[in-house]
Amino acid sequence: MFFKILVLLAVAAGLVYLIKQPRRGQAAGAFHAAPARRKPAFVALCVGAALSLLASLMSAVLWMGAVAGGVTGGGYRGQADYLLPVAGCLLALAVACAVGAFLKRRG
Structure with a gap:
């Protein structure tokens, strides 16, 4: 059970890192245009949610x-009886992907 929790936390941390990647190479106070390579993650999150x-x-x-x-x-x-928890987990994953896609679209 402990291993499952650790794996779930690792997956959640990976998703957060994928969605909210740190910006590199920006000087303090400098305003740059957003990077052009944001669409593949947004599309992948939308497809995953659907x-x-x-x-x-x-x-x-x-x-x-x-x-x-x-x-x-x-x-x-x-x-x-196993289908109801599976449906709940998949619904939670869909909500997480939808929130990630929303954050990726805005940021």
């Missing part, structure tokens, strides 16, 4: 379908 949201919705729909089968007499015994 794919994560789609996967989250699919996982939630599959989980609801499994639970509905048990309600209608299909004999549900918890076979698809």
